[in-house]
Amino acid sequence: MTTVHPVRRPEAADSLPSAGDERSTAGRRADRARQIVGRTAPWLVRGVMGVAVLVFLLLAVGPHVFGYRTMTMLTDSMAPEIESGDVTVVTAIGVTDVTEGMVLAYHMPIGDGSLVTHRVISVEQAADGSVQIRTKGDANDEVDPWTATLEGDTAYQVRAVVPELGHLVTLLRTPVVNQVLIYGAPLLLATWLLLSIWRPRRSTDEDVEA
Incomplete structure (x- = not known):
């Protein structure tokens, strides 16, 4: 008795799991967290700096320019x-x-x-x-x-x-916040520049055919 086995076409062959798929769930979550931080941190820094600039223009520059x-x-x-x-x-x-x-x-x-x-x-x-x-x-x-x-x-x-702007002005005038701004503003600027340069590199998994 002769047994006939079906033959699959080459393109229908099952793919073997790639080495990249062996990463742990924790590793994938860490990569996603880094991507989220990389995308949101620059906008957060821009927002903080934008608010600071607007407050400065309103309270310090505007009165001298517009009276x-x-x-x-x-x-x-x-x-x-x-x-x-x-x-x-x-x-x-x-x-x-x-x-x-x-x-x-x-x-x-x-x-x-x-x-x-x-x-x-x-x-x-x-x-x-x-x-x-x-x-x-x-x-x-x-x-x-x-x-x-x-x-x-x-x-x-x-x-x-x-x-509510007065609450922010009062907060900015406190000694602790003044010190944080003096030393923290350059740090925020440096972080902004670094995040603008650095981008999380996406890894692509290559399919290995049998």
């Missing part, structure tokens, strides 16, 4: 429009242009004369030509217990609010 001032809100007296930790952007206007409804930043005429940012609820011109205002915080129940006289020819009106 505005920035102030950090310390209380919630103007919430929800302006909350504690927000940074306000104010610009100068003529004292005679002040009207009810404006939000002004001015020095209180009592106590230590600290800066306050409240809404104008009344404007009066005194006999000597000076402008006097009454103000109130949007979140306060009572009107401010003083009448403020706007000195000079200019007042400062709130034009924009940057939420």
Whole structure:
């Protein structure tokens, strides 16, 4: 009795497992982790540096170029429009242009004369030509217990609010963070440059035919 065995075509032959397939699961995970780090780290460094540059431009360069001032809100007296930790952007206007409804930043005429940012609820011109205002915080129940006289020819009106930026500014001013930035910024820059040059090399497995 003759037995006939089927003959497979060469292209249908089974491939033997390559040496590269013998890598452990841990090794494959390590390679994938390196690839993920290699892809995300540059963007993370770029993001941190981009935020730092924007904050610097807003707080240090902008006031000299565009003439505005920035102030950090310390209380919630103007919430929800302006909350504690927000940074306000104010610009100068003529004292005679002040009207009810404006939000002004001015020095209180009592106590230590600290800066306050409240809404104008009344404007009066005194006999000597000076402008006097009454103000109130949007979140306060009572009107401010003083009448403020706007000195000079200019007042400062709130034009924009940057939420939460004041918390970042306060953090950056702490001694520990200052030291980290002094020594960490060059390290971040060097890391960025190295990651821009280095790219994880992809390994390809070669099929071995029987």
